[in-house]
Amino acid sequence: MAAPAAGxxxxxxxxxxxxxxxxxxxxxxPVEVxxxxxxxxxxxxxxxxxxxxxQPERVMAQARESEARWLHGQPLGPxxxxxxxxxxxxxxxxxxxPLGTAACELVPAAADAPPAARLREAGAVFLAKTTMPDYGMLSSGLSSFHALARNPWDLACTPGGSSAGAGAAAAAGYGPLHLGTDxxxxxxxxxxWCGIFTLKPSLGRIPIDPPYTGRAAGPMTRTVADAAWAMQVLSLPDAxxxxxxxxxxxxxxxIERGPALLRGLRIGLLLDAGCGLPVDAEVREAVQAAARLFEQAGAHVEPMAPFLRPEMLDGMDHFWRMRSHMDLQALPRARRAAVLPYIRAWADSAAGMTGEAVFRAASRFHETRVATVAACAPYDLVLSPVSPGPAAPAEWASPTNDPMRPLEHIAFTVPFxxxxxxxxxxxxxxxxxxxxIGLQIAGRRFDDLGVLRISRAFELLRGPQRPWPSPPTPAAQTLD
Incomplete structure (x- = not known):
């Protein structure tokens, strides 16, 4: 494990x-920071x-420009x-x-995507981009283009993904704000898996390009307050x-409503997703302990029946396999060969799907939507594990490390x-x-601010956390 964090x-x-x-x-x-x-x-x-x-020189040039604005009392934004x-x-x-893959041609982008544009307009200092796996299709930091990303809490473990580098950077203290997608x-x-906070907002709350079903950008931070500050900027419109x-x-x-905000809320506690990997005992106990804190604050917590069925998760998986298979087939042979073998095996398994099978797979997205909305309707919010288990080994592509069982760890997250x-x-x-161990707090559609307020209330209830990890000492490095 990493040594205790600095002050x-x-x-x-x-x-x-x-x-x-x-x-x-x-x-x-800003220059000193x-x-x-x-x-x-x-x-x-x-x-x-x-x-x-x-690129440190580019970072410092932005910081000097910001410093000049602050000295003149004219910051660009929050x-x-x-x-x-x-x-x-x-x-x-x-x-x-590069989308995390060696198969992409490295062409400079003509413009900032909407979230990046909003950050630049607000005067944020762009430190760097963060690493991700090939096409964002893995829950790990394994990539054919980037070096293998690791978890600062334990370098033998994955930070998760596909916002792998962002999660690791936030936990390690690479500044307060990191932008990922989901x-x-x-x-x-x-x-x-990195012990930080994030908000996956309601679809469309943070404009993104390209947009498609289920895709959201969001802040990854150490605190709820940092995410709330970021939302001021990220939620601005973009046509x-x-x-x-x-x-x-x-x-x-x-967001500072305090634990009194929880009094009288009706909360669903989902400990069985209905499919996927079984929940690890330590994860279950941590989520149950969190639920008890909500109860002690005056909320009414009741168990929820699982609502995601195996055929729903399998259908979404198979549709994404076909989408990726078509994308890879459109690449020249040499570039296709550069994609991670795990991704190629997963995508190419869809080669024999019939039109009817693809249609049935696609229908599972709407079926999942309807089932999720119906299951959550009686509640003000739903608590669950984020994932069934803790971080997997860093070298694994996914918690199963099996391209034929790639999504069994997302049964709690993908419905939302x-x-x-x-x-x-x-x-x-x-x-x-x-x-x-991550607790998922899911709210009503469009109530992003409510989720931030409830998360802040829990942040106060849970009490002090362990110190953030700090870089390995020279002595520790010799033991690797």
């Missing part, structure tokens, strides 16, 4: 509101492999000078977007997302992509070996 007053470890207040008061500058973050990254990065396109990372698959102007759990799984929600001027930072409901991951405990 939380270090500049690299400050949260967004603390940074912004420090800039305003001139206690420190950027230098501190870069120094901390240098200690960690060769162990974690979380970043892509880290994130001016705040270091951020952005997942590989979210385009940033002038940078290639179509079946790719924000929440790494958040759960490129044909599935985006009408813009609402939401008071995103109004299909139902378009906001769902957060927040740490609720640790295994005997010290690995974090």
């Amino acid at each position: 939380s007053d270090a500049l690299h470890a400050l949260g967004v509101p603390q940074l912004v207040e420090g800039f305003r008061r001139r206690d420190f500058s 950027a230098e501190a973050v870069l120094g901390h990254v240098e200690l960690w990065e060769r162990h974690l492999q979380a970043l892509y396109l880290l 994130l001016d000078g705040v270091p951020v990372t952005i997942k590989d698959n979210i385009a940033t102007r002038g940078d290639p977007t 179509i079946g759990g790719s924000l929440r799984l790494p958040a759960g 490129r997302d044909s599935m985006s929600l009408p813009f609402q001027d939401i008071a995103w930072t109004d 992509n299909m139902s378009e409901q906001p769902a957060a991951s927040i740490n609720c405990g640790y295994t005997a070996g010290g690995l974090p």
